[in-house]
Amino acid sequence: MxxxxxxxxxxxxxxxxxxxxxxxALSILGIGMTYCIIKAAIDTQKKDDTSxxx
Amino acid sequence: MxxxxxxxxxxxxxxxxxxxxxxxxxxxLAWGIYAxxxxxxxxxxxxxxNDSYGFALWIWADLAIIALGGGAFFSGFxxxxxxxxxxxxxxxxxxxxxxxxxxxxLLILAIDIGxxxxxxxxxxxxxxxxxxxxxxxxxxxxxxxxxxxxxxxxLENRKIDKIPFFHNLSHNMHEIMAVFASTGAxxxxxxxxxxxxxxxxxxxxxxxxxxxxxxxxxxFFLFTWSAxxxxxxxxxxxxxxxxxxxxxxxxxxxxxxxxxxxSGWMIFTYIIAKIIDTWYxxxxxxxxxxQTLMDFYDDNMFYGLWILVAEIVVGGIFPALILLTKxxxxxxxxxxxxxILACLGVCINRWVMVLQVMAxxxxxxxxxxLYYPSWQEVATTILPxxxxxxxxxxxxxxxxxxxxxxxxxxxxxx
Numbered sequence: 001m002x003x004x005x006x007x008x009x010x011x012x013x014x015x016x017x018x019x020x021x022x023x024x025a026l027s028i029l030g031i032g033m034t035y036c037i038i039k040a041a042i043d044t045q046k047k048d049d050t051s052x053x054x
Numbered sequence: 055m056x057x058x059x060x061x062x063x064x065x066x067x068x069x070x071x072x073x074x075x076x077x078x079x080x081x082x083l084a085w086g087i088y089a090x091x092x093x094x095x096x097x098x099x100x101x102x103x104n105d106s107y108g109f110a111l112w113i114w115a116d117l118a119i120i121a122l123g124g125g126a127f128f129s130g131f132x133x134x135x136x137x138x139x140x141x142x143x144x145x146x147x148x149x150x151x152x153x154x155x156x157x158x159x160l161l162i163l164a165i166d167i168g169x170x171x172x173x174x175x176x177x178x179x180x181x182x183x184x185x186x187x188x189x190x191x192x193x194x195x196x197x198x199x200x201x202x203x204x205x206x207x208x209l210e211n212r213k214i215d216k217i218p219f220f221h222n223l224s225h226n227m228h229e230i231m232a233v234f235a236s237t238g239a240x241x242x243x244x245x246x247x248x249x250x251x252x253x254x255x256x257x258x259x260x261x262x263x264x265x266x267x268x269x270x271x272x273x274f275f276l277f278t279w280s281a282x283x284x285x286x287x288x289x290x291x292x293x294x295x296x297x298x299x300x301x302x303x304x305x306x307x308x309x310x311x312x313x314x315x316x317s318g319w320m321i322f323t324y325i326i327a328k329i330i331d332t333w334y335x336x337x338x339x340x341x342x343x344x345q346t347l348m349d350f351y352d353d354n355m356f357y358g359l360w361i362l363v364a365e366i367v368v369g370g371i372f373p374a375l376i377l378l379t380k381x382x383x384x385x386x387x388x389x390x391x392x393x394i395l396a397c398l399g400v401c402i403n404r405w406v407m408v409l410q411v412m413a414x415x416x417x418x419x420x421x422x423x424l425y426y427p428s429w430q431e432v433a434t435t436i437l438p439x440x441x442x443x444x445x446x447x448x449x450x451x452x453x454x455x456x457x458x459x460x461x462x463x464x465x466x467x468x
Binding site for chain 2: 003012014015017018019021022025026028029032033035036037039040041043044047048
């Protein structure tokens with residue numbers, strides 16, 4: 001099912017560099033967006049709480 | 055009718071006029087979509103591609119719009135990494151253009167591969183020895199970056215911004231935009247370069263083949279350099295065009311001047327490198343393959359020496375010299391001339407590196423292989439233009455694309 005467990009796949013330097021770079025870039029984008037979304041949810045929640053107290 | 059969605063303090067045309075404009079461009083879009091569906095449903099026999107032209111009009115369009123869209127990554131690099139803060143007044147538009155260019159490039163590729171349902175194979179069964187794999191990886195990731203850069207603009211729409219979560223999300227994304235922009239600049243450098251590398255490694259085709267550094271032929275560096283140099287010219291060209299259409303000043307002159315000056319220096323240095331590369335290729339590389347320069351420009355009106363002059367002198371040296379001088383940048387006519395010539399120059403470069411490479415005979419008994427695109431290829435190449443115009447129309451109407459517009463065009467209250 002996965003390409004890296006098929007018989008053609010060899011973890012040589014080419015695959016490590018290519019797939020490593022791809023997942024590195026995707027991780028930065030993924031982690032960055034997750035941080036933004038979670039922080040936005042927390043900020044919104046905090047503001048709601050503050051306005052309820054007032 | 056839609057005034058609640060239009061940014062505060064700016065004036066837009068009546069909704070009916072806007073809809074009429076959308077309708078006109080929509081007809082062209084529909085024509086392109088029809089041709090696209092023909093290619094998907096009936097196959098690539100709808101095109102005039104053949105054994106000589108595995109790469110054709112679409113790939114030229116792809117390379118050209120990726121180069122022209124290079125203004126997004128280079129402006130982002132200048133603003134977030136170099137710290138040219140004045141560019142914040144044009145970066146939104148540069149991002150929008152980049153988003154349109156890259157989504158169009160991906161759309162063209164989706165048509166070009168002929169079997170779009172297998173498009174994901176390039177990620178899953180990656181050929182790590184192919185420059186095109188690097189292009190596919192970086193192009194898709196960079197489109198992700200451009201989407202991330204475009205989202206806060208959408209969230210800043212007057213109505214959407216009133217929702218606290220979206221307001222906070224937009225704010226948070228702006229705060230860490232430098233991280234996304236740096237990732238984008240890295241990805242963009244590599245896919246622009248690899249597109250050049252694809253031609254440069256063709257050792258069986260002396261017209262394209264170049265020596266280089268390690269695994270990267272010189273075309274790798276020249277493509278990245280040219281995209282960074284010419285991309286901002288396309289941003290300036292479209293900004294000025296939008297100003298003409300709307301009859302408004304949208305960006306202050308000092309911002310355009312800065313971007314034009316940087317672009318001028320980039321084109322100037324690039325064109326020197328390109329001349330050295332061409333001279334070395336003509337004097338050394340071509341001879342080592344048993345051919346001469348005129349083998350690639352002779353016996354053929356379509357690919358005469360004029361195309362080399364058009365690319366390097368008219369589309370390179372001229373715009374560089376205009377943009378380097380203050381007088382050239384300050385003159386409206388000269389600035390228009392420079393950015394138009396620059397855009398043409400980079401498009402000719404990509405045309406030569408895709409189509410002339412295919413056309414030039416490789417074996418002594420071969421003749422020039424000329425190619426004419428079918429109407430389906432032309433329609434699907436115009437499709438992204440129509441899509442781009444529609445997206446610019448919608449974004450300009452509803453999103454705060456130009457932060458200086460309000461200040462430059464105050465609405466008089468009676």
